[in-house]
Amino acid sequence: MLTYTVRRILSLIPVLIGMTLIVFAIIHAIPGNPAQVILGQRATKETIAALTKQLGLEQPWYIQYFDYISALLHGDLGISLRTRGPINQEVWPYLAATMELTVVAIIIAVIIGVNAGIISAWFSKSWFDYAAMVFALVGVSMPIFWLGLMGQWVFSIELGWLPTTGRENPRDPVTSITNIYLLDTLLQGRFDQFKIVFQHLILPSAALATIPMAIIARMTRATMLEVMRSDYVRTARAKGLRMFWVVYKHSLKNAIIPVLTVIGLQTGLLLGGAILTETIFGWPGIGRYLYDAINFRDYPVIQSGILIIAAIFVLINLIVDLLYVLIDPRIKFTK
Amino acid sequence: MKNEPILQIQDLKVSFQSGKKFLPAVDGISFELREGEILGIVGESGSGKSVTSLAAMGLIPIPPGKIENGEIIFDGKDLKNISEKEWRKIRGNQISMIFQEPMTSLNPLFTIGNQLMEAIRLHTKFSKTEAIARSIELLKLVGIPRAEGILKEYPHQLSGGMRQRVMIAMAMACNPRVLIADEPTTALDVTIQAQILALMKELNQKTNTSIILITHDLGVVAEICERVIVMYAGQVVEQGDVRTILKNPQHPYTKGLLKSVPNLKEKKERLYSIPGTVPTPGSILQGCRFAARCTEVFERCRLDAPDLYNLEKDGHEVRCFLHTLKEGRDEHVGVTS
Numbered sequence: 001m002l003t004y005t006v007r008r009i010l011s012l013i014p015v016l017i018g019m020t021l022i023v024f025a026i027i028h029a030i031p032g033n034p035a036q037v038i039l040g041q042r043a044t045k046e047t048i049a050a051l052t053k054q055l056g057l058e059q060p061w062y063i064q065y066f067d068y069i070s071a072l073l074h075g076d077l078g079i080s081l082r083t084r085g086p087i088n089q090e091v092w093p094y095l096a097a098t099m100e101l102t103v104v105a106i107i108i109a110v111i112i113g114v115n116a117g118i119i120s121a122w123f124s125k126s127w128f129d130y131a132a133m134v135f136a137l138v139g140v141s142m143p144i145f146w147l148g149l150m151g152q153w154v155f156s157i158e159l160g161w162l163p164t165t166g167r168e169n170p171r172d173p174v175t176s177i178t179n180i181y182l183l184d185t186l187l188q189g190r191f192d193q194f195k196i197v198f199q200h201l202i203l204p205s206a207a208l209a210t211i212p213m214a215i216i217a218r219m220t221r222a223t224m225l226e227v228m229r230s231d232y233v234r235t236a237r238a239k240g241l242r243m244f245w246v247v248y249k250h251s252l253k254n255a256i257i258p259v260l261t262v263i264g265l266q267t268g269l270l271l272g273g274a275i276l277t278e279t280i281f282g283w284p285g286i287g288r289y290l291y292d293a294i295n296f297r298d299y300p301v302i303q304s305g306i307l308i309i310a311a312i313f314v315l316i317n318l319i320v321d322l323l324y325v326l327i328d329p330r331i332k333f334t335k
Numbered sequence: 336m337k338n339e340p341i342l343q344i345q346d347l348k349v350s351f352q353s354g355k356k357f358l359p360a361v362d363g364i365s366f367e368l369r370e371g372e373i374l375g376i377v378g379e380s381g382s383g384k385s386v387t388s389l390a391a392m393g394l395i396p397i398p399p400g401k402i403e404n405g406e407i408i409f410d411g412k413d414l415k416n417i418s419e420k421e422w423r424k425i426r427g428n429q430i431s432m433i434f435q436e437p438m439t440s441l442n443p444l445f446t447i448g449n450q451l452m453e454a455i456r457l458h459t460k461f462s463k464t465e466a467i468a469r470s471i472e473l474l475k476l477v478g479i480p481r482a483e484g485i486l487k488e489y490p491h492q493l494s495g496g497m498r499q500r501v502m503i504a505m506a507m508a509c510n511p512r513v514l515i516a517d518e519p520t521t522a523l524d525v526t527i528q529a530q531i532l533a534l535m536k537e538l539n540q541k542t543n544t545s546i547i548l549i550t551h552d553l554g555v556v557a558e559i560c561e562r563v564i565v566m567y568a569g570q571v572v573e574q575g576d577v578r579t580i581l582k583n584p585q586h587p588y589t590k591g592l593l594k595s596v597p598n599l600k601e602k603k604e605r606l607y608s609i610p611g612t613v614p615t616p617g618s619i620l621q622g623c624r625f626a627a628r629c630t631e632v633f634e635r636c637r638l639d640a641p642d643l644y645n646l647e648k649d650g651h652e653v654r655c656f657l658h659t660l661k662e663g664r665d666e667h668v669g670v671t672s
Contacts, residue, residue: 329444
């Protein structure tokens with residue numbers, strides 16, 4: 001297990017290098033003088049020269065890349081052109097907000113999706129199976145912004161149960177420690193705020209969970225159907241094991257690997273920031289942050305955002321790969 | 336003691352839904368398994384052997400399957416209408432089963448120990464340490480060396496023969512009264528086959544567990560069974576004592592099966608095979624089901640379906656019109672093909 005983990009982590013190095021090269025190239029993909037493009041038509045010569053110097057654009061590209069990498073290794077993501085602040089400090093609250101939303105959404109998607117898939121496979125061709133699969137089909141085809149708006153309309157405006165937008169009560173803001181508000185409120189023992197923060201999370205996370213949930217349910221059902229026809233499932237039944245354990249122990253463990261892959265990919269996608277959902281629900285996440293940066297042509301922020309999202313993707317895939325080995329002992333023996 | 340029947344199947348009919356129709360896979364078979372005996376069930380693929388054994392475990396998938404008729408009497412109790420909960424108390428405890436494919440019959444993601452102990456603790460009140468001790472004892476019983484180490488290993492780390500031994504150990508976990516072995520040696524090498532058969536015979540003698548051995552290989556039957564049932568297209572076509580049937584087969588199908596066993600004494604270019612294939616369930620509506628492939632077919636075979644006839648010899652029964660013709664050889668139509 002340890003050698004596998006080390007080998008798997010080492011194999012990430014070329015991936016990470018490739019990633020930084022691509023992100024680094026973005027600024028050079030701008031036609032003409034990047035400083036000119038960033039600053040716009042009315043920029044003076046001096047400001048352009050200053051920005052060129054700030055971005056290090058007068059150096060040869062390999063020196064620039066080397067500087068970029070060494071800054072990255074020191075945790076320096078550069079300076080935002082818009083706010084003049086260091087990006088590595090600025091980005092965290094947005095990232096934390098997205099992480100909080102994503103984790104809650106994925107938990108909802110996994111719990112409901114996996115179980116719906118299992119029960120559909122267990123009682124295949126039953127009314128539950130048909131209903132769940134119709135819902136799943138609707139779920140993957142539903143535009144998420146429409147679902148978000150409908151949720152707001154029904155639960156916030158008509159019923160008044162949940163807040164429409166934001167993360168917290170603006171009149172009683174959360175004192176942030178980690179910027180993950182569910183955690184922060186608990187750490188401070190503010191259960192009243194915890195409840196409010198949780199209420200703010202329900203609608204956006206439910207909207208965000210819809211598509212992954214549907215995909216996970218369909219995937220689980222398909223692999224479970226296959227596994228439940230296998231010989232070892234018949235053996236488990238022949239032992240006199242309860243159907244519940246046959247399904248949730250013997251079948252699920254065998255069926256979960258392809259599902260895990262899907263969960264990993266979906267988590268990566270959501271962590272990349274769901275711009276539409278974050279916009280509709282006024283959620284100050286990484287998607288919103290990048291969207292604003294793009295509007296302002298804040299290239300260092302765009303670069304950093306892409307890098308962070310890509311790194312998260314790689315990290316999640318690493319975790320998924322390591323989980324494979326924990327689940328299936330045969331994997332580490334095959335090269 | 337050997338004469339007490341432990342498991343009786345009476346007039347069992349199992350059908351499977353295909354489209355809108357139910358087609359019979361097993362059509363009115365009856366037999367009994369006596370205490371402590373090894374009973375062979377022989378037949379080609381599609382003759383209903385496996386369906387019969389699954390029915391005796393209550394494992395016929397419903398739907399598409401359906402038990403239309405008959406009784407499964409185990410230890411004096413009809414199992415046909417008992418609940419799933421009652422079935423679970425019997426499966427793996429009183430009647431257990433091993434399957435054809437040792438390579439895929441063990442769950443690849445759980446250790447041997449986990450799977451063995453699950454079988455033990457399901458039907459006993461053993462603590463974990465007792466279950467471990469019992470697992471080791473079982474593995475030794477089926478002739479597995481270094482049993483303690485094997486408990487921590489996964490199925491993919493064992494050979495096919497070893498896995499089948501583990502399957503047998505698992506089936507024997509709760510000292511079942513009946514062990515159903517569905518082609519236990521088909522997927523194994525010949526040398527391993529002989530070992531597994533010897534092991535089953537040994538277990539039968541040691542523990543007095545009755546065994547139903549399902550196979551398509553009459554050689555296997557000759558080796559360890561006492562009585563044999565020959566099945567064809569969902570029916571019993573011949574049954575009786577192994578020696579009687581091997582020496583003096585009465586049904587043309589049994590004769591054909593015996594002829595297709597390789598023989599070291601005779602030199603032949605090609606091994607004999609029965610022409611044609613087993614008819615699909617429900618396709619034969621009239622006459623004997625074997626008529627189309629029979630070398631001794633005559634007119635009556637195509638019109639009526641024969642019953643099982645009791646021959647003079649003890650318990651030897653055959654489903655064929657041939658023996659009813661004492662001097663009626665002239666009625667023969669001749670070879671079909």
